[in-house]
Amino acid sequence: MVAEELNVGRAATRLHLTQPSLSRQIAALEHDLGVELFARVKKRFVLTAAGESFLVDARQLLERADEAVRDAQRVQRGELGTLRLRFVQSATFEVLPRLLGAFRAANPDVVLDLETMTTIRQAEALREGRIDVGLFRLGVARGLETRVISRDPLVAALPTGHRLARRKRVGLAELADDPFVLYTRATGPTVFDTIVGHCRAAGFEPEVTQEAAEVQTIVSLVAAGLGVSLLIAPTPRIDPEAVVYRELSDDLPPWELSVAWSPDNRSPVLARFLDHVRGPGTP
Incomplete structure (x- = not known):
């Protein structure tokens, strides 16, 4: 002065x-x-x-x-800081872009640390405090808080030349004689075991001839004619001349996609993210 x-x-x-x-x-x-x-x-x-x-x-x-x-x-x-978020692949095709797009628009100065990660690894990382929030399919949520944000059906992925490709809906039992391409059990045992369980309930043991950890790889193998698959929707976009997705006529429960976090995590950025997920216009 x-x-x-x-x-x-x-x-x-x-x-x-x-x-x-x-x-x-x-x-x-x-x-x-x-x-x-x-x-x-x-x-x-x-x-x-x-x-x-x-x-x-x-x-x-x-x-x-x-x-x-x-x-x-x-x-x-929670307007500044870093959000360490991990997600399963099936979240990348619809939920993740919509959720993060809205969160980024409202919180442009928050740093997003993003990476795909299996459900099991996410649960471990959340309990150990190595990440803040996960997007995964339920089954290993012991000790974690969760909130369901999407319920998704199982669909059949068929090569375009498949005998059932022109149908709008197919039944699981109609795929009994086909070889299957499924998620690798080691990285996703819950998904693998549940899909196999649905097939058994439909009256057959699926012949799993190929496994892959990434859904894009599964779709590519189906396109190559190595088998059919059952995928959690939404599915990756692909040339309809190579692979078609068809609804299942079986009465199967939907797959729940949840936000998960540790109740011990006091991060203001996490709290802001969860408030955002809870708000209108989110999945």
Whole structure:
């Protein structure tokens, strides 16, 4: 203030201080710094070279202090920080783009740490605090909080030349004589075992001739004519001249896709994300 006014009396008035008090504070500051901040030149009160340098840094410090307060408040509100999110592949075709697109628009300064991960690995990482939130199919949620955000059907993936490809719906029993391409059991035992269980309930043991960890690979193998598959919708886009997706006529329960998190995680960014998921317009 004294540097702006170059007059201790006017500066004291603006600061609601007495002039002697302000003069003592300036003198104490100069003593602490070991430099002269102001000088009188031809009866004028001016900044010294040291004073001009210190003024620039002092203003920057004050601005940074204000920024630090704002940043701390934004972190507390979950507007700044990092969200470590993992997801199963079947979430990438519809739910994940819609969910993250809306969250990013509302929270542009949150850093998104994203990676595909199997349900089992997500559950372990959540319990160990290595990630903040997961998108997975239920079955291993012990000790975690979950919220269902999507219920998806199982569909048949058929090569375009398959005998049932022209049908709108097919029954599981009609696929009994076909070789199957399924998710690798080691990476997704719940999905694998449930699909095999549905086939057994339909009266046959599926002949699994190929397994793959990624759904895109499964679809490619189906397109190559190596078998049929059962996939959780939504499914990856592909040339309809290579593979077609058909609804199943069997009365099967839907697959639930859930948001999962540890109740011990106190991250404000996580809380903001969960509030967003809970809000209107989300899956």
